[in-house]
Amino acid sequence: MEPATFVLFGSTGDLAKRKIFPALFNLYIDGKMPSAFSIIGMGRKQIEHTEFQQTVRQSLETFSRREPSAAKQLDSFLQAIRYQVLDVTRSQDYKKLLEIVTDREAELNLPQNRMFYLSVAPEYFDTIAQNIKLSGLGDTTGWKRLVIEKPFGHDLASARELNKRLSKAFAEDEVFRIDHYLGKTMVQNLEVLEISNPVLHALWNNRYINNVQITASETVGLEGRAEYYDQAGAIRDMFQNHMLQLLMMIAMHLPKGSKAEDIRNRKKRVLEALRPLQKEEVAASVVRGQYEVGTVNDKPVVSYIDEPGIDSSSQNDTFLAARLWIDDTFWSEVPFYIRTGKRMKEKSTRIVIEFKDPMNKYYTQDPSEPERPNLLVIEISPEERITLQLNSKNVAKGEGVEPIQIDYKVAKEMPEAYENLIYDAFRGDASFFAHWDEVELSWKFVQPILEAFEENLVPLYKYKSGSYGPAASEGLVGQDGNTWWLDSEVEPAVKSGENLKKQPVMA
């Protein structure tokens, strides 16, 4: 990989500490950093390089998936890091930054390949991009790339405005918009799973699939981010980006040997075919909720409106479920159910594909026995696992049909999403970053939902912390005769997915 400089704005912040430095370090240990590199971190704090290197050491000790003290390379990694005091709003500070970047390039004999990573509040994205351009930092003889964190805008208009401004300093193919769900190993595996298995490829359409369920349930609450979250809600925090990205990734049909551009085009087609919701129709397709007091992981937790920093009258959504339709030849008439929420019963991100026409009815003697369709369950986190649920003769009884599972669990510890994404960004591979077209189309889809929420056209249901969200979300899928597969409260023995977990693991 070509030598490069990693320029990190917001290097003293939470994300840098918990995710970015550990990802860089793990890449370094795995030999996946550029052949030579320099890291320049910035913040307003007046500290020396050595002091900063020690704070990075501490963050690695706490958050790296690899044991830093066991790594012989720890010192050499830390040595590659420099710190520069910089206020992103002061244009003169960028001159000093240019100096240190070019000095280090000369010292290490690096070509002018520069990756600018913006791990700062979104209100600074535009200011930083313009200053990179004005200061000459962006005038490189090599490549330049801008990596930006979410959120990309607050609504359709603000996203468009931000994109317009960024495009004055960086071309679209130089902008790498992070959606960390696209960095998750199992999400990156979806394409291979569908394309490299003729048995799945042949069935990946409305002829054989009854419905697709995408769930991202969390047990955590606000984690000290009340100010941001109360403005964002589940709709902006998870649905507009991560959930719609998962929808695109599972619904796109890729030809073999696809490149980044093909992936983008196919994802875009999915969003273009997504049936738009009119403001007045939102309540029929979307359920929103807010958590109340309850118990999560055996610990009592307060209701959303009693969280520090949240106003008791807040109408913000902490849960969202939706029933969506993709009007194209592959997916017409197949409902896509999506749900995400905080303070739910369990941490689980998974996609369940329910196949049509359960055949077990032909064999079972008992008419009251529920149907057991074939299911493909793709667990994305915290476990990485693929399970195919089939039906088999109940060999113990000698009659009847029982579900059996073919189960593959990724046994090895996988790289974290940020490792995959930073690695791709260094290589210039944008396959798993959000292209502007996708971001714009997703905001376009979400805009009427935002407006319906603001105008209170959609009821805000309360749900108990530690549950699967408001009962209304069952109704959303129930109207099609379906149930959520994760929901162990619905039909514990059959529809919980619990039995899936009891099966032996094939590593």
Ligand SMILES: NC(=O)C1=CN([C@@H]2O[C@H](COP(=O)(O)OP(=O)(O)OC[C@H]3O[C@@H](n4cnc5c(N)ncnc54)[C@H](OP(=O)(O)O)[C@@H]3O)[C@@H](O)[C@H]2O)C=CC1
């Ligand atoms: N934390 C997380 O889990 C996630 C964060 N994100 C996104 O990542 C970005 C960073 O988040 P996070 O690390 O949590 O934020 P923090 O508030 O923890 O850190 C903000 C960083 O920005 C720096 N900063 C703030 N103002 C200035 C300024 N005027 N000049 C220079 N530096 C400044 C701070 O440095 P100093 O105070 O030293 O100047 C600090 O390093 C945000 O866009 C957030 O939405 C996205 C997903 C998850």
Ligand SMILES: O=C1O[C@H](COP(=O)(O)O)[C@@H](O)[C@H](O)[C@H]1O
């Ligand atoms: O982007 C975000 O994602 C996390 C959930 O990520 P995961 O990798 O743990 O599934 C969410 O908690 C956070 O609110 C949101 O900003």
